[in-house]
Amino acid sequence: MRSRLPGFAALAMLAAVTAAQAATPPATSYTIAMPDPSSHFFHVTARFEKVRGPFTFAVPSWTPGGYVRDEVAGNVLDFAAADGSGRALPARKTDTRTWAIDAPRDGIVEVRYRVYANERGTPYGARLNASVGHANLARLLGFAPDRLAAPARVRFEPYGDWKMATSVPPDPAGGGWYAAADYDLLVDGIVILGRFVEESFDEGGAHWRMVFSQPMDFKKNDLIKDVRALTREAAAIFGVVPFKDYLFITLIEPEAGRGGIEHRDGTSMCAAAELFDDREKYSSYLGLVAHELVHAWNVKRLRPAGIGPYQYIGETPTKNLYVAEGFTTYLGPMALVRSGAVTREEFFKSLGERMVSDRDNAGMLAKSLEEQSWDWWLESKVPFLTYRSNYTRGSLVAWKLDYEIRTATQGARGVEDVMKGLYGQIATRATGYTDAELRQAFVRWGAPGMDARLDALVGRPGALDLAVVLDDLGLEMVPDPAAPAAVYVGWRTTGTGKEFPTVDWIEPGSPAAKAGLQDRDMIVAIGGRRVAVDRLDKDLAAQAAGKEVAVSYFRDRMLMESRMTPEAPRPAKVIVRPRGDASPEAKNKLEAWLAPKAKP
Numbered sequence: 001m002r003s004r005l006p007g008f009a010a011l012a013m014l015a016a017v018t019a020a021q022a023a024t025p026p027a028t029s030y031t032i033a034m035p036d037p038s039s040h041f042f043h044v045t046a047r048f049e050k051v052r053g054p055f056t057f058a059v060p061s062w063t064p065g066g067y068v069r070d071e072v073a074g075n076v077l078d079f080a081a082a083d084g085s086g087r088a089l090p091a092r093k094t095d096t097r098t099w100a101i102d103a104p105r106d107g108i109v110e111v112r113y114r115v116y117a118n119e120r121g122t123p124y125g126a127r128l129n130a131s132v133g134h135a136n137l138a139r140l141l142g143f144a145p146d147r148l149a150a151p152a153r154v155r156f157e158p159y160g161d162w163k164m165a166t167s168v169p170p171d172p173a174g175g176g177w178y179a180a181a182d183y184d185l186l187v188d189g190i191v192i193l194g195r196f197v198e199e200s201f202d203e204g205g206a207h208w209r210m211v212f213s214q215p216m217d218f219k220k221n222d223l224i225k226d227v228r229a230l231t232r233e234a235a236a237i238f239g240v241v242p243f244k245d246y247l248f249i250t251l252i253e254p255e256a257g258r259g260g261i262e263h264r265d266g267t268s269m270c271a272a273a274e275l276f277d278d279r280e281k282y283s284s285y286l287g288l289v290a291h292e293l294v295h296a297w298n299v300k301r302l303r304p305a306g307i308g309p310y311q312y313i314g315e316t317p318t319k320n321l322y323v324a325e326g327f328t329t330y331l332g333p334m335a336l337v338r339s340g341a342v343t344r345e346e347f348f349k350s351l352g353e354r355m356v357s358d359r360d361n362a363g364m365l366a367k368s369l370e371e372q373s374w375d376w377w378l379e380s381k382v383p384f385l386t387y388r389s390n391y392t393r394g395s396l397v398a399w400k401l402d403y404e405i406r407t408a409t410q411g412a413r414g415v416e417d418v419m420k421g422l423y424g425q426i427a428t429r430a431t432g433y434t435d436a437e438l439r440q441a442f443v444r445w446g447a448p449g450m451d452a453r454l455d456a457l458v459g460r461p462g463a464l465d466l467a468v469v470l471d472d473l474g475l476e477m478v479p480d481p482a483a484p485a486a487v488y489v490g491w492r493t494t495g496t497g498k499e500f501p502t503v504d505w506i507e508p509g510s511p512a513a514k515a516g517l518q519d520r521d522m523i524v525a526i527g528g529r530r531v532a533v534d535r536l537d538k539d540l541a542a543q544a545a546g547k548e549v550a551v552s553y554f555r556d557r558m559l560m561e562s563r564m565t566p567e568a569p570r571p572a573k574v575i576v577r578p579r580g581d582a583s584p585e586a587k588n589k590l591e592a593w594l595a596p597k598a599k600p
């Protein structure tokens, strides 16, 4: 039977399969080894087959999710190429991140190189040390520019008795391989290697793994209960769980700040070891988890045109990073508070912090949110231009649009309906949404005129007034009495203890700017009295708003004096809370806004 000739239909199918194979190059196979973790070098091998003619290999300039140039090539050593029999193939660099390799005689090119990986405190790149190995795979794996669409697979060779967890799905063919349909999907994967600990759960038809690089004391908090509830509320926003497996990696390091980077089916995060001992740190960590998780929908699948399909050399700017980051900064806390994992007080506290941060963001008066999105790639020396605007202002714009849509539709719809509608339209498409499609979505799933409202909020610089939004929900924002506000002068200073404060930067248009002060000035007296870093706020609090005062300072070696008129205090911390006299209608709106959305 086996030798029987295939019939005509089978022959036609065979021909079609052969044509498809000709169009798609054979799978690229990568191996990642780590024979000496303390050296911080991963050893990478990449094997390409059916190579006809000279071959080009490159390593990425940036990692999707980073939107900044972050060249892998600078960390690569010992690059070499060989054919299938191990015979060396001449390779020369044609630019700083690309190699031209001579044609192999047997159609096989195998490249080998070492990548230095010694990241600390952040999760954006790769690290290998005696305790742990971790990588966002775009930081290790290079590519053949004409084979980005080819299937790709990777095998890990963990050090010693180390375990391994990756978001790349296992290859059904086995052999210890993990496989993806193309290079994009492969390098969107993450891996952790070491003696990590792990918790897992099943929810919404998916299997969720939470891996911590060090043993953790989970006792004080019910992490799995909290994250499980969070996943339900995040999924409720978009109406679907778009994956079967999701991997949370948390790298525990003493120097860790609060950082994460999103991937299609997982996230890499960093946190300090006290994470579960301290309620504030724990709720902040949950906020990070919520943000990165919402990205699985907003940006990994629902993404702006331009940033996907990815290209790995050069910038890929978009005007819509405020949707990618800002709307995620809005939706993450919404899912979290609805899940009950954080209290409403904790939610309001983080909302208040965002409002203060936006109020103090002079960059928003200089550049629109769309311009700041586009220019995220640039490193700016302008001290008040911060990429953070995309997060903070973006999240508050989402909130304001939510109010406007709710008002226009008598509460029938909100900004989440727009995101859900756009997700349904775009997420399974290879290319992202255009500016026009974003605006159409605001009209179609929001309300008439919301395209123009979006333009007004993101298309030009200016302050954002949220008083009407607070009022609509029966909320108020009051100064935090625990952090009394000094008069506003608009300088940021550095220094410690009894030192004289040195001006770090001056807010444009502020009283200090009008007084002619500039960065590097060392303030020595206010109103003829000596000042010190540890009592500067007190000294300023003793001043009256609107009343001129003498400021003495050293500029280089010269003692100078200026007259400065402080303005009314701007509280550094605020409390957002429900108003005692809120109307029943406002109370209902607040409940509708914060109540759980996931079906039990």
Ligand SMILES: [Zn+2]
Pocket (backbone or CB within 6 Å): 262, 291, 295, 324, 325, 328
């Ligand atoms: Zn983000």
